[in-house]
Amino acid sequence: MEAIVEQFFNIPIMQRALPLLLMGLRQTALICLMVIPLGLAGGLAFALLSRSSLRAVRSAAVVGIDFFRAVPPLVLLIFVYSGLPFAGVRPSPFTAVAITFFLNTSSYYGEIYRAGIESIGLGQWDAARSTGLTASQTLAYVVLPQAVRNVLPDLVSNTVEVVKLTSIASVVALPELLYSADMARSVTFNSSPLVLAAAIYLLMLWPIVRLVSRLERRIAT
């Protein structure tokens, strides 16, 4: 019991590690602030492209969504960071993370938008078109607002996933929250910094996770 507290809940070590972790947290926040809006926009683009009247565009979009949902993000990250240099491009850790996350989150958000748009019954399209609205107007003013409201829990839930995903940036030595914590661990031979990092993630994400659960339950019933 003593050993558990000493190894995982060592307060002095946590106190010493906190400043480093907070800097890592700042880096995490920066990544999120950049990636989430880009992903939301990219996802919408993907979803709209997947409904294009041009078969080639449609296929490319669907293949793209499926491809980037099939590849584990860590694999994509390593590929971009370690593989691209062989093609002459040498991205910094931050750039590699940004590219990877953009591709990955766009495809996930894209799939969510796509399902949302598809879930809006034809009746809505019929009604809007029969009052003279064009397809784009129908999409913008009638279908999308409803679609987004329907998939809001999924969008929020996926955003939580993105925040959690930032932790893999530690593998390419980007000094975000987990990297800082792991650094502290290897220096102190003690896991308490990791527990502290976990506590910080919990503090940030637990309320949102609870909210998503409630939203999901309301939609299901």
Add this chain to the structure above:
Amino acid sequence: MTADRPPILDIRGLRKSFHHVEVLRGIDLAVHPQELVFVIGPSGSGKSTLLRCCNRLEEPTSGSIRVDGIDIMARSTDINAMRRRIGMVFQSFNLYPHMTARGNVALALIKVLRKPRAQAEEIALAALHRVGLSDKARAYPAELSGGQQQRVAIARALALEPKLMLFDEPTSALDPELVGSVLNVMRELKRAGMTMLVVSHEMRFARDAADRVIFMDHGAIVEEGSPEEIFAKPTEPRTRAFLADLTR
């Protein structure tokens, strides 16, 4: 009809509150074997709650309920065993969508009465035959009309050979042209001697088939009597007002 035999359903001083709202204010009611008792009243009068207390889908706050002589409120009473003796038919049918009509009827026979599958299916088929739906045994609820679904629901309750059947607005969710088929089944049950407690708006049915009509309002029984007494010569002003509203 034998009013001298002990009542199948004996309710004394039944009270039920939801949070601080008293929905049933001391109900005394006895239903004798083979009687059909019809309960009418405005919405919110507690009729459904009364019915649902009888098989403890709602827990009474106080009072006693005896079914076939057994106190269903007693801690020692096995409520699941009691529920086999009490059949219930719901307004929204509540058929199991993932089973055929026969499956719906047979489930309790197999799992509660522990009959072997073949025997259970035979009994189920017989029950479906009684409600006129033996040709729909293999149909799923989604393939049946509302009236047919409700009749399957009646068969489901019947198959367990209950002593008492409770009907909670059985035709209120049906299109008008389907109501008749369900009422005919209920008439047939009455003819065969089933004891029934029915909450419904179908006044013509009450006039034809009911032995007693009870008018409830605000959680209490206001007036009771034979159909002729209640419909033709109601004594209480509230009863008169309710009936007048209905025929408007």
Add this chain to the structure above:
Amino acid sequence: MQHGFGFLDAFFNPGLIERYLPDIAKGMAVTIEIAAAVVVTGILLGLVLAIARSFRVLPVSALIVLFVDVFRALPPLVLVLLVYFGLPNVGIYLPSFAVLWLVLSLVLAAFCEEIFWAGILSVPKGQWEAARSTGLGFVGALAYVVLPQALRLTVPPITNRTIAITKNTALGTVIGVGEILNQATTAQSFSGNATPLMMGAIAYVMLFIPVVVLGRSLETRFAWRRG
């Protein structure tokens, strides 16, 4: 190195492909094994927890909610590192693949519990009432009437979530599990060439694209069967 064939040689070197194919294949086997084990234990545990929650015993439900919230809010990599580095210091020695399996199973179980629970809640109350009013006990009603309906509703989200979690097997590379990414990066360091990485990426795509497509077809098949 020949600059003319630079790009092709750096990513698709035939000699290296031949040399490292067995390693990548070994990695695929490891990935599949761990993923399969995670899927089975994760979904089963999630179902057990959701059923336990349906008995509505307050302390039990509270514990389940606590567990589920924590494992849904924490990044899997944090948990992996915590378990991998922390446990040996308190005397518990688990091999890397066991750590990976344990963490991913618990995470999947947490997500699946929420999905199963939402499914159970979404079965109309009338179904419970009809089943109980024929004398079926709580367990009977749950087993024969409510769960069959609830489970059908949960197929699409469970599929989605399972796919997402099993991709996290790639995290095993951080703690030395010999799955695809690990084999690929090791080979890449040895050979100074990106071909093994390419092979690894393709291996993942080969594994997961069929799964994603299967998932989507399951979704459409179960989406329109409402009631």
